[in-house]
Structures are given as structure tokens and as C-alpha cells.
Amino acid sequence: MLDVIIVGAGPVGLFMGALLLKQGRQIRILERRLNRSHRSRAIGIHPPALTELDRAGLSAPLLASGVRIERGVAYSKGKKIAELPFTGDPDFPFILAVPQPVTEQTLEQAVLALDSEAIIRGADVRHFADDGGTVSVRAASPSGEHTFTSRLLVAADGAHSLIRQRLLPGLPARSYPDSYLMGDFIDGTGHGDNAVLYLEPEGIVESFPLPGDVRRWVVRLGVSADGATAADLAALVQARTGAVLDPESNSMLSAFDVQSRLAGRMIHGRTVLLGDAAHEISPIGGQGMNLGWLDAAALAPLIDASLRGHAVGRQLQLFEKDRRRAAARASLQASLNMALGRPLPPPVMAARNSVFTYALEFPTVSALVERRFTMR
Structure with a gap:
């Protein structure tokens, strides 16, 4: 037995x-x-999980294979509005992307x-x-x-x-008014190993580095994106952020809706x-x-x-x-x-981003947000 x-x-x-x-x-x-x-x-592998993987002797090959994301950067309308370091954990001062x-x-x-x-x-x-x-x-x-x-x-x-x-x-499951389209493309943005959030009136675009000069892109939509193509995702990213993606370099494409269940x-x-x-x-x-x-x-x-x-x-x-x-x-x-990623009228978005930028200038607020994003 x-x-x-x-x-x-x-x-x-x-x-x-x-x-x-x-x-x-x-x-x-x-x-x-x-x-x-x-x-x-x-x-994304967060510091608390890396700690447990390390205790089990399993972290070394993942660390060798991944990209260490040490900060997140937020943009809106082409301007950088905030930065957030992910360096609060003394042993693993980053989020590992694998x-x-x-x-x-x-x-x-x-x-x-x-x-x-x-x-x-x-x-x-x-x-x-x-x-x-x-x-x-x-x-x-x-x-x-x-x-x-x-x-x-x-x-x-x-x-x-x-x-x-x-x-x-x-x-029961709780449903949300959010759908997403995401895909991996060769990275030509120059953002390096930073995670990037584009806070735009039409909805958020998220971007994360992956090994091999690849970058993950996630676009928030209001309706299901089933049947969308890599070219569709590239067009959405360019329209909202100005970043140009090569659809021919796409290596993963997925559309998903969101629900939660506890x-x-x-x-x-x-x-x-x-x-x-x-x-x-x-x-x-x-x-x-x-x-x-x-x-x-x-x-x-x-x-x-x-x-x-x-x-x-x-x-x-x-x-x-x-x-x-x-x-x-x-x-x-x-x-x-x-x-945070849902659409807002441009004046409301600008006001919200200003508050967000101002709040992150305070170390106590920045540290609290960092802890939340890294699950510490």
C-alpha cells in the first residue's frame, strides 16, 4: 500500500x-x-515560493533558467509614472520568470x-x-x-x-467583467528585465521578460477574445502602448476569462x-x-x-x-x-495615476505595495 x-x-x-x-x-x-x-x-515565481523551493533543494536549476525581475515600471500615454523595486526579500530580491x-x-x-x-x-x-x-x-x-x-x-x-x-x-464560482489576451513574442522593447505596466484609458497592458529575449504581453479586454490571433494581439499592444510586436515571432497565445472559487x-x-x-x-x-x-x-x-x-x-x-x-x-x-487595469475616462485615469505616483513616493507605501505584489 x-x-x-x-x-x-x-x-x-x-x-x-x-x-x-x-x-x-x-x-x-x-x-x-x-x-x-x-x-x-x-x-512568475515569488520570493516566498523560492524560499520553499530552495529548502527542498530545487531552486538552483530554476534560478539558472529564469529571468530575475527586480523592478516594475508603470507608463501611461508614453510617460513613465512610477517605479516599484521588488528587492525587499533579503534572500530573493526579485520575482523569477520561468x-x-x-x-x-x-x-x-x-x-x-x-x-x-x-x-x-x-x-x-x-x-x-x-x-x-x-x-x-x-x-x-x-x-x-x-x-x-x-x-x-x-x-x-x-x-x-x-x-x-x-x-x-x-x-459556486465568482465571475469578473474581465477577459484577457496574452502571448509571448521576441522582445524588441528595450525594457530589459523590468516588468512593465501600461495604464491606459482603454485598459491595462502588462509585459514581462522571459528567457531567450522573449517577452510576455497581456491585454485586458471587456469581452472574451476566443479566436483572436497573434496579429490581433500585436495590433492591440501597438494601439495602446506604441510597442511594435512581430506576429511571426509569437510562441504562445492564450485567451482567458476570469473567475474565482474558494x-x-x-x-x-x-x-x-x-x-x-x-x-x-x-x-x-x-x-x-x-x-x-x-x-x-x-x-x-x-x-x-x-x-x-x-x-x-x-x-x-x-x-x-x-x-x-x-x-x-x-x-x-x-x-x-x-x-487597476480596467478602462477609465482619460481625465479620471490621469487623476488616478497622479495619486498612484504620489503615493509610491512614500517609502512605507512603496514597501507595502511591494510586499503585496511579491506575496511576502
């Missing part, structure tokens, strides 16, 4: 697996996809180095049951159905988590919900993956203590309370980020 079954081999499930394997636990990570996705979606496929590959290699059989791909979980002492999971694969039994089950299967849907049917409980008997399965928030601000990693880092020692026979009921209650509070705080920050 296994110690832990993890459902989902995304960044959160892989990190959870690596932590448990380092404890000497017998695990299996069940992943529906046969292959890793090559789409570069989540890119394409998600690189992050997943790094974590997967770490897992397989500890147990070459830990990850089972093509395993589509169809059913699970908790008898009070063990959890059984039935998964379909190309070779047929397989049943796995473990002492604990961790659901890291994302925002559309089957396990959460079974445990919390009908959990589970009232993360712990259900011998099953724990982690990451987006427990708390789906807006990707604006890049907090979701980081939240999941911090969930895993807080849960791993409790799993270890529990499997060693220690009573951890009180600690699990505190874990759930703390992680739900962190998710609510991140969701609020994401909502504020989205509100």
Missing part, C-alpha cells in the same frame, strides 16, 4: 511529490495527460530522480473512496483500469478538479485539496502556482508526522485556516490588480 496518492502532475502536484519522496514516502502521482504541456502559462514547461520539467526530473516509477501518465481518475483508514483510487488508462490504495490522497488536479467536484458539488474546507477525511483545486483565483498577478507550492510546503511536514503516528488534528486545523486566509488575501490582491 502507498503512503500518498497525488492526483495531478502540474507544478503543485510535482512539488508535493518531491517533498514526500524526500521524506522517504511511497507515493504515486496520477496524471491524466500522456505528456507535459508545452504551453508557457504560469511564469516558462511553466521549464518549471514542470525541473520538478519532474527531481521526482523521477528520487523514484523513477513515481509518475503514472495517462491515468484518468474516475473514482475514489475513503473507508476511514485508507483511500482507494480507480483510474482508467490506455491499458485498462487500475486501482491504487494509499493512506492519504492529495488532490492537485487544478481548477477543474474532479475530486473537489465530488467532495464539494456545486461550489473551497470552504481543504481537508476531507483522508483527502486534502491543494492549489487551484482548493482556491482558484485570477491569474493576474501570478499568485496561483505560488499559493499551491506554499500549500504543499506547509502540508508536507504534517503528512510526515501523521504517517509516523503522531496526532496532527490541531495542526491540520491551523494549516487549513492559514492557507484559506492566504488564498483569500491573494484573491483580494488579484481583484485589486484587475480593478
Whole structure:
């Protein structure tokens, strides 16, 4: 019998697996996809998550692969209106930008180095049951159905988590009046390693450096952008910011709407919900993956203590309370980020930007905003 079954081999499930394997636990990570996705979606790794990755011995390859973003710069109507350093953390004075496929590959290699059989791909979980002492999971694969039994089950299967849907049917989601179109292009802006926000009356444009002289662009829209092309995104960016993008250099394009969902409980008997399965928030601000990693880092020692026979009921209650509070705080920050990017009449936008610029001149305000943006 296994110690832990993890459902989902995304960044959160892989990190959870690596932590448990380092404890000497017998695990299996069940992943529906046969292959890793090559789409570069989540890119920002914040200082608290870097600290936990470093403690687990996993930060070095990511640091070597990423771009260190040490400051954000805001523009409006072609003029720079504010700068914000991301240098408040003494150990990691930056936000690290790494394409998600690189992050997943790094974590997967770490897992397989500890147990070459830990990850089972093509395993589509169809059913699970908790008898009070063990959890059984039935998964379909190309070779047929397989049943796995473990002492604990961790659901890291994302925002559309089957396990959460079974445990919390009908959990409501909050929708927002925001849609986004984002894509990666060869960088010819001259912004270097800075994150850039263009606060424009038509809506915000965000821009982040990536390795290989690539830059991520995110444009806020009021309607869904399904079916949009790289040329469409390039045209929107140029119209709002003046930056010229080469559509032929586009390497990733994605349109998405925004919703949030917060589970009232993360712990259900011998099953724990982690990451987006427990708390789906807006990707604006890049907090979701980081939240999941911090969930895993807080849960791993409790799993270890529990499997060693220690009573951890009180600690699990505190874990759930703390992680739900962190998710609510991140969701609020994401909502504020989205509100900052919504269209405004030009006079109102100019007045708002002036207040924003003035406030950031005060060190206490700048430090507070920096802490919020870096999740410290």
C-alpha cells in the first residue's frame, strides 16, 4: 500500500511529490495527460515560493533558467509614472520568470530522480473512496483500469478538479467583467528585465521578460477574445502602448476569462485539496502556482508526522485556516490588480495615476505595495 496518492502532475502536484519522496514516502502521482504541456502559462515565481523551493533543494536549476525581475515600471500615454523595486526579500530580491514547461520539467526530473516509477501518465481518475483508514483510487488508462490504495490522497488536479467536484458539488464560482489576451513574442522593447505596466484609458497592458529575449504581453479586454490571433494581439499592444510586436515571432497565445472559487474546507477525511483545486483565483498577478507550492510546503511536514503516528488534528486545523486566509488575501490582491487595469475616462485615469505616483513616493507605501505584489 502507498503512503500518498497525488492526483495531478502540474507544478503543485510535482512539488508535493518531491517533498514526500524526500521524506522517504511511497507515493504515486496520477496524471491524466500522456505528456507535459508545452504551453508557457504560469511564469512568475515569488520570493516566498523560492524560499520553499530552495529548502527542498530545487531552486538552483530554476534560478539558472529564469529571468530575475527586480523592478516594475508603470507608463501611461508614453510617460513613465512610477517605479516599484521588488528587492525587499533579503534572500530573493526579485520575482523569477520561468516558462511553466521549464518549471514542470525541473520538478519532474527531481521526482523521477528520487523514484523513477513515481509518475503514472495517462491515468484518468474516475473514482475514489475513503473507508476511514485508507483511500482507494480507480483510474482508467490506455491499458485498462487500475486501482491504487494509499493512506492519504492529495488532490492537485487544478481548477477543474474532479475530486473537489465530488467532495464539494456545486461550489459556486465568482465571475469578473474581465477577459484577457496574452502571448509571448521576441522582445524588441528595450525594457530589459523590468516588468512593465501600461495604464491606459482603454485598459491595462502588462509585459514581462522571459528567457531567450522573449517577452510576455497581456491585454485586458471587456469581452472574451476566443479566436483572436497573434496579429490581433500585436495590433492591440501597438494601439495602446506604441510597442511594435512581430506576429511571426509569437510562441504562445492564450485567451482567458476570469473567475474565482474558494473551497470552504481543504481537508476531507483522508483527502486534502491543494492549489487551484482548493482556491482558484485570477491569474493576474501570478499568485496561483505560488499559493499551491506554499500549500504543499506547509502540508508536507504534517503528512510526515501523521504517517509516523503522531496526532496532527490541531495542526491540520491551523494549516487549513492559514492557507484559506492566504488564498483569500491573494484573491483580494488579484481583484485589486484587475480593478487597476480596467478602462477609465482619460481625465479620471490621469487623476488616478497622479495619486498612484504620489503615493509610491512614500517609502512605507512603496514597501507595502511591494510586499503585496511579491506575496511576502
